[in-house]
Amino acid sequence: MRRALPGVERALFWTLVFAAFAAVAVALGARAADRIAVSYEQQRTNYAIVRVIAPEGQDAINAAQTALNTAPHVTSAAPMTAGRAAALLQQWGGSDVAAGDLPPLRLFEIELAPAEAQADVNGDIVAALAQGGVTAEVVGAPDTGSGGGLAGVVRQIALWGAAAFAALMAVIVWLAARGLAARRREMVTVMCDLGATQSETAGRIADEAAMTGLVAGLVGAILAGITALVVLMLAIPGAQLETLRDMILPIDLLPIAAAPIGVAIAAGAGARAAAASIHRQAARLG
Amino acid sequence: MVRTNPVDIDLYERGAVVRFAGVDAGYGAATVLAGIEFEARAGEVSLVTGPAAAGKTTFTHLLRLALEPRSGRAVMLGVDIARASARAKANLKKRIGYVAENPVFVEHWSAFDNIAMPLRLLGQKPRDYDHDVQELVDFVGLGDAADLTIEKLSNAERRRVAIARALAAKPTLILADDPTAGMSPADGRRVVRLLTEMRRVGAAIVITSQDESLADVGPILRWRMDRGHLSRIGYETAGDGEDYE
Numbered sequence: 188m189r190r191a192l193p194g195v196e197r198a199l200f201w202t203l204v205f206a207a208f209a210a211v212a213v214a215l216g217a218r219a220a221d222r223i224a225v226s227y228e229q230q231r232t233n234y235a236i237v238r239v240i241a242p243e244g245q246d247a248i249n250a251a252q253t254a255l256n257t258a259p260h261v262t263s264a265a266p267m268t269a270g271r272a273a274a275l276l277q278q279w280g281g282s283d284v285a286a287g288d289l290p291p292l293r294l295f296e297i298e299l300a301p302a303e304a305q306a307d308v309n310g311d312i313v314a315a316l317a318q319g320g321v322t323a324e325v326v327g328a329p330d331t332g333s334g335g336g337l338a339g340v341v342r343q344i345a346l347w348g349a350a351a352f353a354a355l356m357a358v359i360v361w362l363a364a365r366g367l368a369a370r371r372r373e374m375v376t377v378m379c380d381l382g383a384t385q386s387e388t389a390g391r392i393a394d395e396a397a398m399t400g401l402v403a404g405l406v407g408a409i410l411a412g413i414t415a416l417v418v419l420m421l422a423i424p425g426a427q428l429e430t431l432r433d434m435i436l437p438i439d440l441l442p443i444a445a446a447p448i449g450v451a452i453a454a455g456a457g458a459r460a461a462a463a464s465i466h467r468q469a470a471r472l473g
Numbered sequence: 474m475v476r477t478n479p480v481d482i483d484l485y486e487r488g489a490v491v492r493f494a495g496v497d498a499g500y501g502a503a504t505v506l507a508g509i510e511f512e513a514r515a516g517e518v519s520l521v522t523g524p525a526a527a528g529k530t531t532f533t534h535l536l537r538l539a540l541e542p543r544s545g546r547a548v549m550l551g552v553d554i555a556r557a558s559a560r561a562k563a564n565l566k567k568r569i570g571y572v573a574e575n576p577v578f579v580e581h582w583s584a585f586d587n588i589a590m591p592l593r594l595l596g597q598k599p600r601d602y603d604h605d606v607q608e609l610v611d612f613v614g615l616g617d618a619a620d621l622t623i624e625k626l627s628n629a630e631r632r633r634v635a636i637a638r639a640l641a642a643k644p645t646l647i648l649a650d651d652p653t654a655g656m657s658p659a660d661g662r663r664v665v666r667l668l669t670e671m672r673r674v675g676a677a678i679v680i681t682s683q684d685e686s687l688a689d690v691g692p693i694l695r696w697r698m699d700r701g702h703l704s705r706i707g708y709e710t711a712g713d714g715e716d717y718e
Contacts, residue, residue: 374579380537381591381642382566384559470559472500472539 196370199396200403202363203454207407207446208414210356214442215415217349221342222439228338229301231328237264237295237312241322251295254319259311260299267294297325349442353449360450361457364396368461371395375462379469388466393459400454404447412443488515489548490646490677491536496545498535505531506701509545513646513677518669520688520709521681523698529681530574532698533650536679537571538562550645567595570639570676572649572668576631578623584634585610585619591642602641609637613667629660636667647671647678653687665690 239251248266255264269286272294276284302308309325316323368375371392378388419434420426491513499505505528513519523529534540535547538554547554550565557565570591578587588609592602610619613633618626626634632652639647649668653661661684668678669691680687681698688695688709695706 373577376577377579377587377590378594380539380566380571380573380577381594381638382563382569383594384563387563387594470539471541472534 196367196399199363199367200399203360203400203403203450204407204410206356206360206363207404207450208411209407210353210449211408211411211442211446212414213352214349215411215439217345218439218442220345224338224341224345231338233299233301234328235297235299235309235312236267236326237297237316237323238326239293239295239316239321239323242320243293247321248293250319251316251321251323254316254321255295255297255312258315260302260306260308261312262298262300264295264297267292267296271296357449357453360400360453361460364400364454364457365461367396367399367454368392368458368465371462372465375465376469379466383466385463385466385470389459389462392462393455396458397451397455400451401447403454404450407450408443408446411446412440489513490515490550491679492546492548493535493542494546496535496547497543498531498540499543500531500540504543504701506535506703509535509703510705511696511703513679515645515675515677516672518672518678518680518691518693519696520693521679521696521698521703522683522685522688523681525683527698528701528703529683529698530650531701532703533571533648533679533681536646536648537569538566567591567642568645570642570644570647572632572635572639572647572652574651574654576635576638578631578634580624581622583620583622584615584626584630584637587623587634588619588637588641591638595642606637606641609641612640613637614663628655629657632656632660632664633667636664640671643674643676645676647676649678649680651682652680653682653684658686662687662690669693 237251237255239247241247252264252266255261258264269289269292272289272292273284273286297312299308309327312325313323375388375392378391383391416428416431419431420428423431489512491511493509493511496509496511497504497507498509509532511519511532521529521532531540535542536549538549542554550568552561552565554562579590585606589599589602589606592606607619610616613636615630615633615637618630623631623634636649636652639649647668649665652664652668656664665680665687668680672678687693693709695709697704697706
């Protein structure tokens with residue numbers, strides 16, 4: 188290439204950069220949505236409320252606190268104060284609730300350690316409370332039928348949405364790369380006249396498009412990665428590069444690594460198909 | 474894999490680079506060439522003349538394997554074209570040098586790079602072909618223009634580049650379709666002389682032109698194309714002869 192990115196090549200390059208940037212940005216967004224959904228689901232399932240049924244009085248609350256401190260699966264337990272209850276009711280109901288208006292509460296907020304799927308968490312806690320002389324019930328997070336499980340849907344939408352968007356970008360790259368083959372029409376014609384086979388001709392054009400795609404994909408992916416870092420730093424108060432480095436998992440970087448390869452493959456395939464078509468036209472007159 | 478016939482190979486070994494027998498060809502529903510009988514031999518220059526639209530360019534397309542014969546038998550370089558695979562035809566094309574009436578180049582490449590293209594297609598590296606290409610540049614008289622991009626060359630220079638490119642891979646068959654079109658008589662004759670020089674290295678040369686006076690350039694076997702019919706006129710030995718034994 189005598190001049191760096193002249194004419195159509197420059198337009199193609201920036202189209203591919205945009206496609207890579209958009210695909211990586213959406214994929215990183217999907218990863219963020221996935222991780223938020225996982226985190227939300229963990230918080231939701233690791234939280235429960237214990238309601239003390241019997242006996243009544245402060246002694247029962249103290250006994251329940253003692254029992255919960257040693258109960259299996261429980262990582263922390265705290266009696267719900269009137270102020271905390273008023274705040275929650277206000278948050279859920281939308282209207283002001285005065286803590287003084289609330290009756291004496293017999294509730295505990297507990298946080299749970301992740302448990303195996305077959306474990307009877309609620310039963311174990313109720314049993315531990317019973318051993319401490321307290322009759323209680325555990326109110327856990329609602330199941331899917333009660334409006335829970337939204338995180339799973341969000342994760343599926345994020346995954347398939349990002350995949351569909353990446354596929355759309357691949358089609359755009361595929362079509363844009365055909366323009367390169369059209370630009371190389373004279374070269375294809377010459378090569379055909381000089382006895383190059385269709386695969387030789389198409390391969391040469393495809394190699395050029397794939398190399399352009401690789402570089403453009405790399406540029407687009409790096410730009411998207413930088414943009415994602417900036418957005419995270421703006422969105423998370425007090426976030427520093429060090430804290431972000433600890434937050435980011437290797438799998439989060441997968442879209443950045445995959446984009447150059449994906450763009451190179453799509454560009455190469457598009458250019459190859461178009462060059463092969465031009466070669467067929469050039470090879471046969473009759 | 475090229476499927477060959479021992480008779481075709483024998484024919485080729487005895488110097489018949491091209492032999493057409495009763496060949497018809499055309500485009501779509503139109504038949505342009507009918508009952509073509511033609512032979513081009515190694516070391517021989519064939520000049521096909523005729524009026525415009527007589528079928529000369531179509532005849533060249535047949536010879537450069539861009540057009541399939543509809544009927545008859547076409548044997549080129551020992552291969553029966555009707556039975557040759559696409560790869561076999563591509564390999565045959567690498568042994569054919571073609572100078573088109575309007576040559577197509579990679580315009581943003583230098584003349585030198587365009588001339589070297591057939592050698593690159595044969596897998597040669599620049600260090601292998603640089604000397605040979607420079608010799609070709611000198612042979613066609615391109616001089617310093619070889620370093621210019623094609624888009625900066627004059628019509629005559631482009632024609633010289635086309636000739637040099639056609640000769641680069643030392644072809645067995647050289648085709649030139651109206652190579653003097655748009656050139657001054659002196660330039661035209663110089664171009665034809667360059668082409669006919671290649672008979673000395675054993676190539677068969679086929680030139681099509683409207684210009685009957687080109688027969689004077691040297692010893693040439695003359696053919697005449699008229700309304701798709703080709704007829705052999707015979708050897709023309711009278712000429713300016715300045716470059717010939």
